[in-house]
Amino acid sequence: MTTLTIERQSDISQPLIEQHSNEQLKAKSHFLRGTIREGLKDSTSGSLSHDDGLLTKFHGIYQQDNRDTRQHRLIRKLEPHYQFMVRLRIPGGRLTKQQWIEIDRLSRTYSSNGIRITTRQTIQFHGVGKQFLQPLLMSLEKIGIDTLAACGDDNRGIVCGVNPDESKISQQVYKLAKDTSMQLLPNTAAYRETWYDSSSLVSQSEEPLYGETYLPRKFKIGFVIPPDNDIDIFAQDVGFIAVIEKSRLIGFNVCVGGGMGQLDSRQDSYPRLSTPIGFIEASDAPIIAEVIMGIQRDYGDRKDRHRARFKYTLDRIGLDNFQELLLSRFGKSLAPLKPYKFTHNGDKLGWNQTEDSQWFATLHIQSGRINKHLQDQLHAFFQQYSGEVRLTANQNIQLINIPPYDIYDVARRLSDLGLYERLIPSNQEAVTLSCVALPTCGLAMAEAERITPDFLALFDDLKRQYSLQKTPITLRITGCPNGCVRPYLAEIALTGRAPGLYNLYLGGSHRGDRLATLHERNLSQTQVLDALAPLFDLYSTDHINNEHFGDFLHRSNFIKPSSISNQSIQER
Numbered sequence: 383m384t385t386l387t388i389e390r391q392s393d394i395s396q397p398l399i400e401q402h403s404n405e406q407l408k409a410k411s412h413f414l415r416g417t418i419r420e421g422l423k424d425s426t427s428g429s430l431s432h433d434d435g436l437l438t439k440f441h442g443i444y445q446q447d448n449r450d451t452r453q454h455r456l457i458r459k460l461e462p463h464y465q466f467m468v469r470l471r472i473p474g475g476r477l478t479k480q481q482w483i484e485i486d487r488l489s490r491t492y493s494s495n496g497i498r499i500t501t502r503q504t505i506q507f508h509g510v511g512k513q514f515l516q517p518l519l520m521s522l523e524k525i526g527i528d529t530l531a532a533c534g535d536d537n538r539g540i541v542c543g544v545n546p547d548e549s550k551i552s553q554q555v556y557k558l559a560k561d562t563s564m565q566l567l568p569n570t571a572a573y574r575e576t577w578y579d580s581s582s583l584v585s586q587s588e589e590p591l592y593g594e595t596y597l598p599r600k601f602k603i604g605f606v607i608p609p610d611n612d613i614d615i616f617a618q619d620v621g622f623i624a625v626i627e628k629s630r631l632i633g634f635n636v637c638v639g640g641g642m643g644q645l646d647s648r649q650d651s652y653p654r655l656s657t658p659i660g661f662i663e664a665s666d667a668p669i670i671a672e673v674i675m676g677i678q679r680d681y682g683d684r685k686d687r688h689r690a691r692f693k694y695t696l697d698r699i700g701l702d703n704f705q706e707l708l709l710s711r712f713g714k715s716l717a718p719l720k721p722y723k724f725t726h727n728g729d730k731l732g733w734n735q736t737e738d739s740q741w742f743a744t745l746h747i748q749s750g751r752i753n754k755h756l757q758d759q760l761h762a763f764f765q766q767y768s769g770e771v772r773l774t775a776n777q778n779i780q781l782i783n784i785p786p787y788d789i790y791d792v793a794r795r796l797s798d799l800g801l802y803e804r805l806i807p808s809n810q811e812a813v814t815l816s817c818v819a820l821p822t823c824g825l826a827m828a829e830a831e832r833i834t835p836d837f838l839a840l841f842d843d844l845k846r847q848y849s850l851q852k853t854p855i856t857l858r859i860t861g862c863p864n865g866c867v868r869p870y871l872a873e874i875a876l877t878g879r880a881p882g883l884y885n886l887y888l889g890g891s892h893r894g895d896r897l898a899t900l901h902e903r904n905l906s907q908t909q910v911l912d913a914l915a916p917l918f919d920l921y922s923t924d925h926i927n928n929e930h931f932g933d934f935l936h937r938s939n940f941i942k943p944s945s946i947s948n949q950s951i952q953e954r
C-alpha cells in the first residue's frame with residue numbers, strides 16, 4: 383500500500399462547512415434530487431431555484447436566459463427570458479437514422495433554435511421552456527437516449543475518435559468507450575424519478591462510485607486512434623491512445639491531466655496538455671478510467687472550484703505521487719509507452735472508404751449549428767437514408783456505414799437537396815471551430831458562433847493577399863477564455879474578453895499536440911487581422927515545403943518555446 387502523505391481534499395477529510403458551497407449543496411441534495419420536481423410544477427416563473435439550477439446540470443440540463451432580450455426585459459421589469467439548454471449523452475457520437483429523425487422532430491417541438499452539434503460529439507437543444515423538459519426527456523428515453531451526466535461534476539460525455547481505415551479497430555475502441563461511459567455513469571435514481579416519474583427510495587448505497595458529493599469538478603475522457611487526433615486527445619482529463627500492431631488493437635497509451643479552461647483574472651489557471659504516462663491492455667481501459675477518476679474524487683480541490691479540475695490536482699500532488707497512488711489502486715504498473723504519431727486533428731473530409739469497403743462521408747456544419755433550413759434539408763435526406771450517423775468532435779456530421787451499392791444514390795440525394803457542397807467545404811472552413819457563446823451562454827463575454835461567417839470571410843481575404851488561400855490554418859474562436867472549442871491547441875485562436883474584443887493566441891499545431899501562446903490582448907476583429915498580416919507575409923515567403931503556420935512560428939522562433947509540447951513524447 384502507498385505511504386503517501388499528501389493532503390487529501392475529499393469530503394471525508396475536510397469538514398463540509400469549509401468546502402465550496404456547491405459541495406454542501408450536493409451533499410444535502412439527496413443524490414441530486416433537491417427540489418427539482420417541485421420547481422417544475424411552479425408555473426409562476428420560467429426558472430428553477432438557484433440550487434436546483436445547479437443540480438439539473440448533473441441531469442444534463444442548464445438553466446439559461448436569452449441574453450439578447452435581457453436588458454429590454456429588465457427595463458420592462460419582466461423576469462429574464464428563462465430557458466434551458468438540454469445536452470444529450472451520446473458516447474462516441476453515434477446515432478441510428480431513426481434516432482436522428484426523432485431528435486429532429488423533438489427539436490422542432492421543444493427547442494427554439496434548431497439542433498447544435500457540440501465539440502464533444504453530442505447534441506444540444508437550446509431554448510427549451512421549463513414546462514417542456516419532462517416531455518422532452520421522456521420522448522428521448524423512448525429512443526434510448528438520456529441526458530444523465532452530460533453536464534455537472536461527474537464523468538461527462540466520452541468522446542471517441544475514429545480511424546476509418548481501421549474500421550474493425552474503430553468498433554472495438556468505440557465499444558470500450560461505451561463500456562467506460564456506462565461504468566462511470568452516476569447511479570442515482572433521481573434522474574428517473576424526476577424526469578420519468580418513477581418512484582424509489584433514497585438510499586445511502588445509491589452512489590457507490592461517486593458518493594454524495596460526486597466529483598470536485600467535471601471530468602472528461604477520450605479515446606483516439608492515431609494518426610487522426612480528431613478528438614484532441616491532449617485536452618482530455620484522461621486520454622486513451624489506441625496502439626495497433628499487425629492490425630490488432632493491443633492496448634492504449636494512457637494520458638492524464640489535460641484541460642483547456644482558464645480565467646483571465648487568475649494567474650494560477652492555465653490550459654494544460656495531458657501527460658502520457660504508460661501503456662495498458664485494451665480491456666483495462668474502463669477500470670483504469672474509474673481508478674483515475676477515483677483519485678480525482680478523493681484528492682481534487684473542493685474549496686476552490688477554479689482549481690478543482692484534475693489537471694490542477696495532478697500538478698499539486700505531483701506526477702510521481704499520482705503514479706504511486708495509481709499503482710496502489712490499480713494494482714499493477716503501467717508498461718512503458720508505445721510509439722505513436724498523429725498527423726492532424728480535423729475530420730476526414732469528403733468521401734472515404736473503410737477497410738471493410740463501406741463508405742462514409744463528412745458533412746461540414748459550421749459551428750455545429752443546424753438552423754431551420756439545414757434541418758429541413760437533413761430531414762428530407764434522412765427519410766431515405768439507410769446508413770448510420772456519427773457526430774464528430776469537430777462539430778460535423780458523418781454519414782457512416784454506407785454500402786458500396788448505395789453510394790451513388792446517397793451522392794445524388796445529397797446533391798438534389800443542396801447538401802453536396804457540405805462534403806467539400808473550403809480548406810479554411812474545414813479547420814475552423816467556434817463555440818456557442820451569445821445569446822445563450824451565460825459566460826460569454828463576446829460573440830463567437832454568430833461572428834464566424836463574417837470573420838472567416840475577412841480571414842480568407844487576408845490569406846488571399848499573401849497567396850495562402852490553399853493553406854489551411856486551424857482557427858478557433860470562443861466567446862470567453864473557458865476554451866469550449868479547445869482554442870489553446872489551434873494555430874490561431876481568438877478568445878473573447880469583452881464585447882467585440884478578443885485575446886489572440888498563436889502557435890498551436892494542426893496535430894493538436896502543442897499549446898498556443900498569448901500574442902496580444904483585447905483586440906478588435908480588425909486589429910486581429912492587422913496583427914496577423916505581417917505574420918502571413920513572413921510565412922508566405924519563408925515557410926519550408928508544406929510547413930504548417932503553427933510549426934513555422936515555432937521554427938522561426940516567433941513563438942518562444944515556453945509552451946509545452948507533446949511532440950517529443952510522440953517521436954520516441
Ligand code: SRM
Nearest residue numbers: 500501502504641642643644817818822823824864865866
Ligand atoms: Fe464548455 C462551460 C458549451 C465543450 C470548457 N460550456 C460551458 C457552458 C455550459 C457555460 C456555462 O457553464 O454556463 C456552455 C454552454 C453554452 C451554450 O449555450 O450551449 C458550454 N462546451 C460547450 C459546448 C456546447 C461548446 C460548443 O460550441 O460545442 C461544448 C459541449 C461539449 C459537450 O457536449 O459536452 C463544450 N467546454 C467544452 C470543451 C471542449 C472539450 O471538452 O473537448 C472545454 C475545454 C476542455 C476542458 O474541459 O478543459 C470546455 N466549458 C468549459 C469550461 C472551462 C472548464 C475549466 O476547466 O475551467 C466551462 C466553464 C466552467 O465549467 O466553469 C464551460
Ligand code: SF4
Nearest residue numbers: 817823826861862866
Ligand atoms: Fe460559453 Fe465561453 Fe464556452 Fe464559449 S467558450 S460556450 S463563451 S463558456
